[in-house]
Amino acid sequence: MEWKSDWGLRGRMVLTMFLLFALYIVFIAILSQYMGLFGVVVVMGLFSLGQFFFSDRLALYSMGASKVEEDEYPRLHAMVGRLSQQADLPKPTVAVADTRVPNAFATGRSPSNSTVCVTEGLLQTLDEEELEGVLAHELAHVKNRDVMVMTIASFLSTIAFLIVRWGWLFGGGRNRQGGGGMIVAILVSLVVWIVSFVLIRTLSRYREYSADRGGAAITGKPTALASALLTISGRMDRVPKEDLREQSEMNAFFVIPIRSDFVGRIFSTHPPTEKRVERLREMAAEMERR
Amino acid sequence: MGLFDSIRSAFGLSAEADATRDADPEDLFGMSTAYLTMEADLDFVPVGAAALCFSSVDSTDFAAAVDEVETILRAGEEDTGTVFRRHEDDHGYHWVVLEDGDPEDLVTSVHFAADTFVEEGYGSRLLAAAFGFERPRDGARAYWIYSFRRGAYYPFAPTGGHERDNRLEFKLQSVLDGELDVEGDESYWYPLWPDGSDGHPWE
Numbered sequence: 001m002e003w004k005s006d007w008g009l010r011g012r013m014v015l016t017m018f019l020l021f022a023l024y025i026v027f028i029a030i031l032s033q034y035m036g037l038f039g040v041v042v043v044m045g046l047f048s049l050g051q052f053f054f055s056d057r058l059a060l061y062s063m064g065a066s067k068v069e070e071d072e073y074p075r076l077h078a079m080v081g082r083l084s085q086q087a088d089l090p091k092p093t094v095a096v097a098d099t100r101v102p103n104a105f106a107t108g109r110s111p112s113n114s115t116v117c118v119t120e121g122l123l124q125t126l127d128e129e130e131l132e133g134v135l136a137h138e139l140a141h142v143k144n145r146d147v148m149v150m151t152i153a154s155f156l157s158t159i160a161f162l163i164v165r166w167g168w169l170f171g172g173g174r175n176r177q178g179g180g181g182m183i184v185a186i187l188v189s190l191v192v193w194i195v196s197f198v199l200i201r202t203l204s205r206y207r208e209y210s211a212d213r214g215g216a217a218i219t220g221k222p223t224a225l226a227s228a229l230l231t232i233s234g235r236m237d238r239v240p241k242e243d244l245r246e247q248s249e250m251n252a253f254f255v256i257p258i259r260s261d262f263v264g265r266i267f268s269t270h271p272p273t274e275k276r277v278e279r280l281r282e283m284a285a286e287m288e289r290r
Numbered sequence: 291m292g293l294f295d296s297i298r299s300a301f302g303l304s305a306e307a308d309a310t311r312d313a314d315p316e317d318l319f320g321m322s323t324a325y326l327t328m329e330a331d332l333d334f335v336p337v338g339a340a341a342l343c344f345s346s347v348d349s350t351d352f353a354a355a356v357d358e359v360e361t362i363l364r365a366g367e368e369d370t371g372t373v374f375r376r377h378e379d380d381h382g383y384h385w386v387v388l389e390d391g392d393p394e395d396l397v398t399s400v401h402f403a404a405d406t407f408v409e410e411g412y413g414s415r416l417l418a419a420a421f422g423f424e425r426p427r428d429g430a431r432a433y434w435i436y437s438f439r440r441g442a443y444y445p446f447a448p449t450g451g452h453e454r455d456n457r458l459e460f461k462l463q464s465v466l467d468g469e470l471d472v473e474g475d476e477s478y479w480y481p482l483w484p485d486g487s488d489g490h491p492w493e
Contacts, residue, residue, distance in 0.1 A: 005306070010301060010302075010303070013301060013302060014301065017301075070452060071452065074452065078381055078483065079381060081480050081481070082345075082381055082383060082417070082480075084480070085417060085418070085437065085439060085478075085480045086309060086345060086417055086439065087305060087308060087309055087439075088308045088309075088311070088439040088440065090475070090477035090478060091477065091480065112477065128382060129382070132382070139305065140305035140306070141305075143299065143304045143305035143308065144299050144302040144303070144304050144305050145299040145300065145304070146302070149299075149300055149302075206302070207302055210302030210303070210305075210306070211302070211305065213305075213306050214302070214304070214305025214306045214309065215305070217305065217306045217309035217310050217414075218305065218309040219345070220345055220346060220347035220348060220352070220415060221346075221347070221348040222348070223348060224348070284348065284349075287347060287348070287349045287351070288349050288350060288351065
């Protein structure tokens with residue numbers, strides 16, 4: 001079936017990626033003028049590879065989540081299985097986190113090596129169709145390889161950040177000229193870090209919209225995901241703060257990010273729930289009209 | 291995974307595109323000869339039923355498409371004597387269940403139903419077609435599942451509860467491979483557990 005593709009969204013995503021990579025090319029060009037890049041890149045490359053390969057276990061560990069077998073959660077497993085079949089994905093590992101905060105996330109570097117995690121709170125809060133909508137959203141992240149895309153997109157941003165943070169260590173000491181170059185390198189890195197931060201967050205929000213559309217295409221029920229988002233975000237407001245702070249690190253993976261007042265909209269990883277719901281409703285309307 | 295697929299996934303289009311990819315019902319006809327091989331080489335006889343599993347879309351247009359499928363099957367009921375019924379399972383998926391002693395007729399009817407979905411523009415909602423077999427000497431059950439997403443068949447041999455007979459499945463694969471387009475990657479051999487303890491997947 002062909003419902004209308006969101007070309008505006010795709011166009012903006014391509015533009016964001018283009019700007020990000022243009023920024024990185026300039027960054028590398030300037031940086032290579034002033035310092036021996038090699039060591040930094042090798043160290044950070046290893047760091048990123050580690051992140052790439054262990055992020056799933058790290059994410060699960062920090063959430064207190066663990067893999068669950070089919071006989072423990074037969075309905076959840078069956079649901080993930082059917083949705084994966086519909087999405088043409090191998091069935092991911094299923095994990096459950098023992099927390100009341102209703103949320104879900106997907107990790108893993110490739111579709112054949114991914115984990116979908118839901119919280120106990122999510123299982124208790126949502127009805128069948130809503131849960132299906134959220135799981136399909138997470139499977140869409142897996143399908144779109146969002147962990148990989150975001151890791152690659154963040155790679156040089158991480159390097160820029162580390163140069164800002166630790167660059168003075170390399171620059172100082174015996175060689176005055178090198179020290180001067182280092183200051184320029186740090187300033188350039190600072191600019192790159194700030195700009196790439198905003199671009200990466202923008203890209204992340206587009207990925208969310210994309211996963212919403214993908215998820216709705218998998219289930220065929222955009223409104224079910226919309227109502228799940230509303231149910232979760234309604235619940236999120238009533239959750240105690242301590243729990244929230246503990247888990248704020250995990251925001252990038254969540255279907256609904258944890259609220260924080262001081263982070264402005266431009267810095268948030270997820271679009272506002274109202275906007276996502278509105279877009280899902282538009283999608284439902286397109287499906288009626290086709 | 292080709293370059294084009296990588297680019298598609300990098301731009302976040304994969305999930306949407308794959309969930310809306312069109313199915314190819316022509317592959318279903320491969321089952322006509324597979325029935326014979328199953329009986330001749332493996333002692334598995336048809337259970338006289340096959341079914342089509344699909345997920346619904348929340349729209350009036352889709353409901354109309356399902357009505358169209360029903361109308362066509364009802365017309366076929368008079369021609370071939372293939373009885374059909376609708377069923378919604380515990381997972382919220384829908385089934386069109388067909389019963390007929392003649393496997394040829396079953397294949398034709400399943401194809402008819404699938405083709406109608408595709409023509410109405412809902413090929414992407416088709417999940418699987420299941421053809422049931424039984425071994426008379428010990429009552430073992432086996433199914434050939436056609437995955438519309440993968441465009442390939444895979445064997446499924448449930449043994450009661452949520453257990454499956456992997457050895458039998460691999461045997462079915464080795465005997466029928468070539469005759470049917472069998473899914474090579476076992477991670478896509480999704481079980482379709484029946485709701486009850488001892489029924490068919492569509493029960």
